Amino acid sequence: MKDRERMEDRTRMRLVVVGHGPTAHRLIETLDARGFDGTVTVFGEEPRPAYDRVALTSYLSGKSVEDLTYPAPDGVTLRTGVRVTAIDRVNRAVTTDAGDSEPYDVLVLATGSAPFVPPVPGRDLPGCFVYRTIDDLDAIRDASRDARAGVVIGGGLLGLEAADALRGLGLETHVIEMSGWLMPRQVDEGGGSVLRGHIEGLGLTIHTGAGVRSIEAGPDGRVTSLVKPDGEAIDAQVVVFSAGIRPRDELARACGLEVGERGGIVVDASMRTSDERIYAIGECALAAGMVYGLVGPCNTQAEVAAERILDGPATFTGADMSTKLKLLGVEVAQFGAMSGALDVTYMDPVGGVYKRLFISDDAKTLLGGICVGDAGPYNALRPFVGKPLPGAPSDLLFAGAGKASVDLPDDAQVCSCNNVTKGRICEAIADKGLTDVQGIKDCTRAGTTCGSCVPMLKQILVKSGVDVGKALCEHFAHSRAELFDIVNVRGITTFSQLIAEHGTGRGCDICKPAVASILASLGRGHILDGEQAALQDTNDQFLANIQKNGTYSVVPRIPGGEITPDKLIVIGEVARDFGLYTKITGAQRIDLLGARVEQLPAIWRRLVDAGFESGHAYGKALRTVKSCVGSTWCRYGVQDSVGLAIALELRYRGLRSPHKLKSAVSGCARECAEARSKDFGIIATEQGWNLYVGGNGGFKPRHADLLASDLSTDDLVRTIDRFLMFYIRTADRLQRTAAWLENLDGGLDYLREVIMEDSLGICAELDAQMERHVSTYVDEWRATIEDPDKLRRFVSFVNAPGVPDPSISFETERDQIKPMLIPLEVTRR
Amino acid sequence: MTILDASPALAGHWIPVCPYTDLLPEQGAAVLVDDRQVAVFRTFDGALYALGNLDPFSGAQVMSRGIVGTRNGEPTVASPMHKQVFSLVTGVCADGSGVTVPTYAIRVTDGTVEVSVV
C-alpha cells in the first residue's frame, strides 16, 4: 500500500518524527525540498533543535550553539525537550513525557544512538561523562575547571576526539584502549603504531591492551582516579566513556518492532521497519545488515525514506564506510577493505607516515587502503576501490590528489558524505552549465560537508572542458596571485613595465585597477602618483565614491566609531556649508553625499584641518573596524573592544587588497558589534581574544570561522597581519575573504598551518610587508591637497574650471538634497 | 540629453579647449563645448579621441572619468558607473547592445587641443 493511501479520509498526511538529530534534519529538509504537503511534527529529547554533531568538538574551541545548529525547518512543528515514551501501533499515536499523545499516519524513528558505558564499578560517580551532546560538553567543561587530569576510555575515532578536547581544556590526558592499537576499526597495527607516535608526541599518554578495574572516588564523592586491571592507578578527576555506541531501539523493542540480535531497528531497503507505517533511519537503524555510525550513510538513509514517503522508488543497499579525518593534527584515512591477498606498504616512523594498499591476488584490482599522516592516496584512490588499479601500486602510494582521479569511472563516488558520484557531477556541469566549484556545491551538495573532495571537484571541472581559466583578462594570461608574485619578486613598480614584460596590449578596466591594487599593497607609491592615477577606478582616482548622478560621497575615517563632539560638529558644519546630504552608515561613520568633483579638495581641506583623514570608503581597502562600547562602559564587557578596534583600524588603514575589508570587535560573547559577519572579526574572551575570519554580510552572508582562540593582543595582531597579507597575495581579483577561504585548498587548517605554523616559510616576509605598510602610511587626502599636480584633475571642465556641471541638480526631500535625474535618450547602432 | 544631428552651420568649426600638455596619458578630461559636454582622451601613444561625456546607461556626465584601455587592440573607455566598455574610435558599446555614444573630431593645432562637435 502506498503511504499516501494510508491517510484514509484526511487530505494531509500526518508525519511524526521521533528524534531531532542530523538524520532527522536531513529527512525534513529533503521532504521540504521535494514539496511534501503533509504536516510534520518532530519530537526531540534534547533541549535544542538539531545541530551538527560531527562538528561537536568545535563547540569547545569557540563555536556557539547557533553556529552548530542547522537552519530551522519551515512549516514543521518542532517540540524540543520532549521525549517520546511509547508507540501505540494500533491507534497509531506516540505518547510523550509531556503527558500528551500525537497521532500519525506515518512515523519515522530517528533516535540515533547512545554511548555504551561498560559496567565498571564507579561508572556513575560525579566526574564520569559521555561525549555525545552539547549538554555533555558543557558538563565536561565545567568539571575540567578544577581538574588536573582526565582519562578517556576507548581509543577509537570518537575517543581520540574526546581526548583532544580534554587536552584542549588543559587536562593531562590518558587514553585507555582495549585492543592492541589505537583506532582498530580504521587502521591496522602498523598504522596504529605510527598514530600512537603522533599522539604521544602531543603529550598524551596511551594505554593499549588495557581495561578498567574500577573508578575510585575521593572524600568529596567525586572521581579521583581510575584503576587498571594490573592495579596501576591513574590520577583523574574527569573520566569520559567512549567505548562504542548502541542504537537507541528501546521504543521499537517495546512496541514489538523487529530489532537485530546486537541491537538496531531492522529495516528493509526502503528503510521501513517490520511495521510498514514506521520507518527507521540513521544510527538507530539496522540497514543492509549493519548499524552505520557515520553521517554519510545516515544522510542517504534519510533521503531514501523521504523519497519513499513521497512514493518514490529509492532504496538503500549499503554504503561506503570510508573515513578520512584529521585528529589531533594527524590525517587518518581508510577506504575499502582492510585486508587483501597482496599489499604494498610504506612506513616512515620518523616522519610519522604510514600507507598501505590492499590489492587482489592477480594484482589488478584495488581493494582498499589505510593512511596515517598523509591521506593523499585516499582522495586519489578511494573511487577506484573494486576497479582496475590506475597505475603501478608503488606509485599510487605517493599519488597526491593527483591526476589518477581525473580518469574516474562515472559511478565512482566522489563525495562520500553526500553520496554523489562523478557521473552526477558531470551531468550537473553539463546540464546547468556550471563553471565553478560553488556551482557544483549548490547543485549536487558534493563538497558541502567535510570538504575533502573539493580538490577533486576542481579537477572534474577542468576535465569536463570547463575553462577554470586563471587569466585575469585579455591582457594578462596570469591570475591575480601570479601577478602579485611577479610584481613582488621582480620588484616591478609600474603598470607599463608589467604589461610590457608580462602582458599584451594596453590594459583595461579589469587589469588596471587589479595591478594598481597590487602595487599599492606592496607600498609602491601614492595611488595618484604619475601613471598610477590612470589605473584607478574613478573612486580611487577621486578618492571618493561616485554616486548615480556623477557626484561623489565623502567619508572621513572615524576609527572604531569613536568621535568627539567637536569633530561631530565639524562634520555637520562642512555638510551644511557645502550643501551635502548626510547619513550615518552601517559602518559606524558618517557619509557626506552630493559633492561635485571640483568641491572635493575644499571639503577635504576643511576636514583635514580638523584632524580627519580619508576613510577609504572608496577603495578596495580596509573600511572600518566597528566596535561595541566594550568593558569601559558595558557591564558585560570583558575587554576594551573600542581601544582594540581603534588600534586595528589605524594599523590597517589604507591597506589595498583584492576587495574591501571589513572588521569589528566585540567586547564579550554577546557580540554586539556583529564581528562574525566581517572579513576578520574579534570577540573578547576572559583570557584574550578570539579571532574569526572569512565572514561576510551583504549578498551572500557567511559567518566567519574561528581561526584561533584566547590570543594575547600581540599574537592577535600578528595573526591578523599575516592573514591579511596572505589573502592579499593569493586571492583573485574582487574575491572577498569569504570566497577566498572557501576556495582555499585545505581550508582553515591549511590557513592555520601557513600563518600560525609557518609551513611555507613565508611568515617573516608577510610580517615585513605589513610593517612596511604601517610605517609608510600617509593620508591620501592630505597628500592630494598638498600636491598641485594631483589637484589638476579636480575640475569640472578643463576649459571651464569654474563652471559646475550643469547637468547636476537636486531637489529636496526630508529637508535634505536628493539627486534629480534627467530622462535618458539612448542611441543604438 | 538629445543627440543632435550634425548642423551644417557649424561644419568644420574647431573650438580650442586646452593645451595638449593638460591632458594626461591614458586619462580623460571633460570639456564644455558650447553647452555640450565632451570627454576627451589621450591614449598611451599620444593619440586623441573625443566622445560624448554622457554615459548612456546611467544618464550621468561621467565618461571622461572612465578607465582607458584596449580591447583586441582597439582603444576603449569603460564607464565608471557600471563598467560598460565603449570604443574610443566608434563610440559603440562592446556589450553587443548596439548602444552608442557620439564621437567628435579632435586635433592638435600649435600645441592646443581643438574639438569640433559637428
Ligand SMILES: Cc1cc2nc3c(=O)[nH]c(=O)nc-3n(C[C@H](O)[C@H](O)[C@H](O)COP(=O)(O)OP(=O)(O)OC[C@H]3O[C@@H](n4cnc5c(N)ncnc54)[C@H](O)[C@@H]3O)c2cc1C
Ligand atoms: C563527537 C562526535 C564526532 C563525530 N564525528 C563524526 C565524523 O567525523 N564523521 C562522521 O561521519 N560521523 C561522526 N560522528 C557520528 C555522527 O554524529 C552520527 O552519525 C550522527 O549524529 C547520527 O545522526 P542521527 O540523527 O541518526 O542520531 P543522533 O545524532 O544520535 O540524533 C538522535 C536524536 O534523537 C534524540 N532521541 C532519541 N530518542 C528519543 C526519543 N525517544 N524521543 C525524542 N528524541 C529522542 C536524541 O536525543 C538525539 O538528539 C560523530 C559523533 C560524535 C558524537
Ligand code: SF4
Ligand atoms: S558585545 Fe559584550 S561588551 Fe560589547 S556591548 Fe555587547 S554585551 Fe557589552
